[in-house]
Structures are given as structure tokens and as C-alpha cells.
Amino acid sequence: MKKYDVFGVGNALVDIIAFIDPNFLTKQKIDKGIMTLVDETRQGRILADLSEVKKELRSGGSAANTMIAIANSGGTCCYTGKVTKDTYGEFYKKDMEEAGVFFETTPDANGHTGTCVVLTTPDAERTMLTSLGISTSLTPEDIDIERLKASQYVYVEGYLWDGDSTKKASELTMNSAKANNVKVAFTYSDPFCVNRSRDEFIRLTKDYVDVVFCNTEEGLALSGKKDPAEAVAYIGTLSPMVFMTAGKEGAYVVENGKVELVPGFPVKPIDTTGAGDAFAAGVLYGLTHGFSPKKAARWGNYVASRIVQEVGPRLSVRLMGRQDEILQGFKD
Structure with missing residues (x-):
């Protein structure tokens, strides 16, 4: 039996979360609703x-948010990212471990821990300004192969394709997973990641990826299609399993070429920060605990519906042990 459900790799960032008036974005000349590197x-x-x-403040980064939500659901996971020996780095490690995630890193004495300013407007849209700091220095040597072997899945974020060393660390993770019968899950992370690295993402999906995570915008960007159903079907020709979120409609699931839409849980969002990360967490919890892909997507939809009712990417309620209650009556 594997020790960990999921081995996550990503940019380790401390989220600095603030609610703002939309005029702040205009005055600062900040593009709304996307992640911008600064x-x-x-x-x-x-x-x-x-x-x-x-x-x-929250320990964050896309993949880290997913690991934390997996732990909240009752799963086991570890996370690899890079921080420094500064105040934010110390906060990051403590906060991750208090959230139930084994965090492994080799702290660096140079540079600064990466931070992401998350600006949320009254319409629940979030705008992120990220200073990657030392997170971009993650290398293949930072990947603990023994812990990877002890995991059911590895989960890698597309944001890592912005740096040469982080890219190499990601490919080593995927290669090692394939060599040791560990499944590979990959998230496309953001439309700008897809647009910058589309050919590489297609190659990776074909060569390594067992499970793809994306939202509709990312799916359309990668596929070149204009219709969401056509986009997710195209990605399904590259990987055996695909989960594509579709907002209030729920999520598309592709398994071996068959496309289905799994309904979501209607709620009034106050902050969409981390919604996609939470969805991936719910799905990965389900897949590592014997759920069918559709049932896993339904649980992912629920976890995402809860996170958008919170401020920031962290749940204030424990979901461990509530799967049967929440999913009662759901038919595969």
C-alpha cells in the first residue's frame, strides 16, 4: 500500500490576500482576472x-493549494517547493504542516521566498500579481524519488514551465513516475501558460500524462477549438482521462474518449481564488480512494463550491468523512 495519495510539485508561494475596490486595478494599470508576473x-x-x-497570509501556490485541500478531504500527500530562510519561508513550512501536508524542501539562504498578491474584487474575481522569488530555483535534485515511489499519483503544475530548472524538475518527476508505475496528473494552470508552452504541453500530455486538469479557457487555448465540448474531446485524444471545469455548469469528464458533463453545486461565490485547485484536490482524493471518474468529479465540484464561499484558497470547514453524506444519491 502506498504511503501517500499524491506527491505534489509546484511553485511555493506565500499568498497575500486582500479585498479591493475595482478602481484600484485601474489606478495601478493591472489587468483584471489573470495572473501577472511582477x-x-x-x-x-x-x-x-x-x-x-x-x-x-496563506501558504500557497497552485499545487500547494491542491495538496492542502486533499488533506482536508482526508487524503495523504507531500509537497515539494522552494523557499528561503526568511520570515515568509518559515511561515510557509509551518503553515503547510499545520494544514496536514508533509512539506519537503532544502531552504536556500539567498534571495526571497516567492509571494503572490491576490486581489479580490466584489464580483468574486481574483487578480494575482506574483513575484516568484526563489521558487524558480527548484531543481531535479530537490525531488525526493523515494517519496515519489511511495505515492499513487504525482501532480505537477503548468506554472513550472516558466523556468528552466523547474521545468527539468517537473520532467524528472514525470519520468520517474512512469518508471515506477505512479500515475501522472498535470494541470495546465493558466491560459497564458498554455499559450506560451502549447507545443510542449501537447507533447507532455501525449508522452506522460494520465490525468489532465484544466478550465475551459485553458482547454480552448490548447485545443484551438471554439466549443468547450470539442476542446475537451480533443484533449481526450492526448490523454486517457481529462477533467475540465465549466464554471457553474460543473465539469467535463473524458475517460477513454467518452465525454460527459458532471453537474456542479450552485452557490453564490464571494472569492474564486483556488477554485480550480480545490476541484483538482477533490478529483484526486476520489481517484485515490476508489471513486469512478464521474464520482470523483462530483466531489471535486463540491470542494470547489465550498472554496468559492471562503476568503482565500483555504477551507475553514473539515470535509474529511463527509463524502458519503454529500454524494448520497449521485448516480454514475
Whole structure:
């Protein structure tokens, strides 16, 4: 029996979460609703202008959010990312472990821990300004192959394709997983990641990936299609299993070429931060605990529906042991 359900690899970032008026984005000339990479100076200026706004800190990064939500559902997971020996780095490790995730890293004495300023407007849309810091120095040497072997799945985020060393660490993770009969799950992360690395993402999906995660925008960007159902069907020709979120409609599931739409849980969102990460967590929990793909997607939809009713990417309620109650009556 495997020790871990999922072995996650991603950019280790401390999320700095703030609710703002939409005019703040206009004044700062920030593109709404996407993730933008910024340098430390630019991020510092923005934080200075937010000095009077209440902020919350969370250990984060896309894959880290997923690992935390898996642990919340009752799963076991470990996470590999890079932080430094600074205040944010110390906070990151402690916060991850308190959330139930084994966090392994070799702290670096140089540079600064990566941070992501998450700006949420009243319409629940989130805009992210990320200073990657030391997270981009993750290397193949940071990957613990023995822990990887002890996992059912590895989960790799597409954001890692922005750096040469992080890309190499990701490919080593996928190669090692394939060599040791560990399934590979990959998230396309963001439309800009897809647009920048489309050919590589297609190659990776064909060569390594057992389970793809994406949202509709990412699916359309990768496939070149205009219809969501056609997009997810195309991705299903590259990988045996695909999960594509479709907002309030739920999520598309493709298994061996068959496309189905699994309904979601209607809620009024207050903050969409981490919704896709939470969905992936629910699905991965399900797949590692004997759920069918459709049932796993239904649980993923539920976890995502709960996260969008929270401030930030962390659930305030425990979902462990509630699967039977929530999924009662759902038919595969």
C-alpha cells in the first residue's frame, strides 16, 4: 500500500490576500482576472499602496493549494517547493504542516521566498500579481524519488514551465513516475501558460500524462477549438482521462474518449481564488480512494463550491468523512 495519495510539485508561494475596490486595478494599470508576473520592486509598491487594507497570509501556490485541500478531504500527500530562510519561508513550512501536508524542501539562504498578491474584487474575481522569488530555483535534485515511489499519483503544475530548472524538475518527476508505475496528473494552470508552452504541453500530455486538469479557457487555448465540448474531446485524444471545469455548469469528464458533463453545486461565490485547485484536490482524493471518474468529479465540484464561499484558497470547514453524506444519491 502506498504511503501517500499524491506527491505534489509546484511553485511555493506565500499568498497575500486582500479585498479591493475595482478602481484600484485601474489606478495601478493591472489587468483584471489573470495572473501577472511582477518583480519584487513592483510588488512592493503595490503592497505599500495597500497598507491600509486588511490582508491575510496563506501558504500557497497552485499545487500547494491542491495538496492542502486533499488533506482536508482526508487524503495523504507531500509537497515539494522552494523557499528561503526568511520570515515568509518559515511561515510557509509551518503553515503547510499545520494544514496536514508533509512539506519537503532544502531552504536556500539567498534571495526571497516567492509571494503572490491576490486581489479580490466584489464580483468574486481574483487578480494575482506574483513575484516568484526563489521558487524558480527548484531543481531535479530537490525531488525526493523515494517519496515519489511511495505515492499513487504525482501532480505537477503548468506554472513550472516558466523556468528552466523547474521545468527539468517537473520532467524528472514525470519520468520517474512512469518508471515506477505512479500515475501522472498535470494541470495546465493558466491560459497564458498554455499559450506560451502549447507545443510542449501537447507533447507532455501525449508522452506522460494520465490525468489532465484544466478550465475551459485553458482547454480552448490548447485545443484551438471554439466549443468547450470539442476542446475537451480533443484533449481526450492526448490523454486517457481529462477533467475540465465549466464554471457553474460543473465539469467535463473524458475517460477513454467518452465525454460527459458532471453537474456542479450552485452557490453564490464571494472569492474564486483556488477554485480550480480545490476541484483538482477533490478529483484526486476520489481517484485515490476508489471513486469512478464521474464520482470523483462530483466531489471535486463540491470542494470547489465550498472554496468559492471562503476568503482565500483555504477551507475553514473539515470535509474529511463527509463524502458519503454529500454524494448520497449521485448516480454514475
